[in-house]
Amino acid sequence: MRPSFIAKELGTGLRRNLTMTIALVVSVAVSLTLFGTALLMRTQVERMKGYWYDKIEVSIFLCGPNSTAVTCTGTVSDEQRAAIQAAIQGLTPTVQSWYYEASAQAYERFKVQFKGSPIIANVSPYALPESFRVKLDDPNHFETISSVVSTMPGVETVQDQRKLLQRFFTILHGMQTVALGIAIAMLFVTVLLVMNTVRIAAYARRRETSIMRSVGASNMSIRLPFILEAVTAAVLGAGVAAGIMLGLKQYVIDQRLAPSMSYIAFVTWDDVLAVLPWLFAAGVGTTVLAASFTLRRYLRG
């Protein structure tokens, strides 16, 4: 069939079935927006993991005058400190880099972190313990270093910053799963809606299709207008979903969240753009499958 003839038939079909087409577009848009959000949340979690794991350190706090740990006998001695340092150095390459932070330095950092807070006045420069800050080649290797240094004299405690973040990631992961679950449920609803729409369209046009069959139109050319109608609705829906995603990035992430949460690495424009083709693929793919399946049943040659 000529493309112009198909286009004309497509227009007629879409107009005749307008309310169902609108329902289909909205349903596709909602389910794909959720689907896209779920995909982006995964990217977001990966990004945050990368960002934070990169900064994660193992903090080995040394004994101070008031320490109560069994490995402590008053403030750490110079010999103990040297032994701990040697132990850390001995763990290369698990230990990627390390540095020593004296009480005074810890206090300076503390003052910067809590700038403007009255808490600073209550903390004396010597209250903060001195420490070794160790960066590992892989944050998962915490046990390796912990088992060596935690029992050494002069070490008060060994702290794994990764543990603090893990809880946060668990929450994010849960949200991602929920979003994906809703998206799948919505896609299922969309599939049902496509099947119903196509069934109604096939019934409304049984006269055309019976005529087409009787003059020898191929199955493909009989089914194509129906499939194209569903695909048009799917593409429109995916377009709306893409618009919503871009809007969320621009107005919610970039303008609202990012300025007030500078310590979080949000998804980038590239991440958002990378998700969009999947929206179109998922939208068009599911509708084509659902429409073809329905037509097979209702338009037997």
Place this chain on the structure above:
Amino acid sequence: MIIFDHVSKEYKHSNRPALNDINLTINQGEFVFLVGSSGSGKSSLLRLMVKEEKATEGSIEVDGINVGKLRNRKVPAFRRNMGIIFQDFRLLPTKSVFDNVAFGMEVIGKSRKEIRERVPEVLDLVGLAGKEKRLPTELSGGEQQRVAVGRAFVNNPKLLLADEPTGNLDPATSVGIMKLLDRINRTGTTIVMATHDVAIVDQMRKRIVQLDRGHIVRDQERGIYGEMAQ
């Protein structure tokens, strides 16, 4: 052109076969009336010829093609060699006369040029020249059936099947349609027409195949309805 060889057709939910051991040969260029009361098997016979139904037993050959062995995906190409006319015209109500006839060419992928040449020819043949832009609702029943005949004939089929084409028309109008079919028959197109219409059958003096409860009870050259074995 058409050979039925010991053909039977049974429908699932019926205790009596719709067609029972039918042997029938129709030659190229013939005009054949299928007559018989409702439920005698006329429509089943037509449906088997276009492979809308499959024979339960026996073999059917149409234009050298064994219909029973025809693959499903080859059915469309097979049907392009035949035109079909229905009692209820089956026109597309939103399309003009021209577009309804052109539809038969559009759906099998004919070019715009071919359509512009052929459709006016056919409209002239069926006597609708000058009414190209009308919608079906603006036409009389006879004119609507002429559009349907035009659409069936537009691709120059070797075989034209008609299922009660005059069933919804008054006698005078029916005569006009029959003259048109006769004219098409004289171009060499084989015509098989199922009908109840006594006056038409008697007037045309063509071959009559009479069916009764799935059997052929009469096959007569130049017959008239009145001789029916009732």
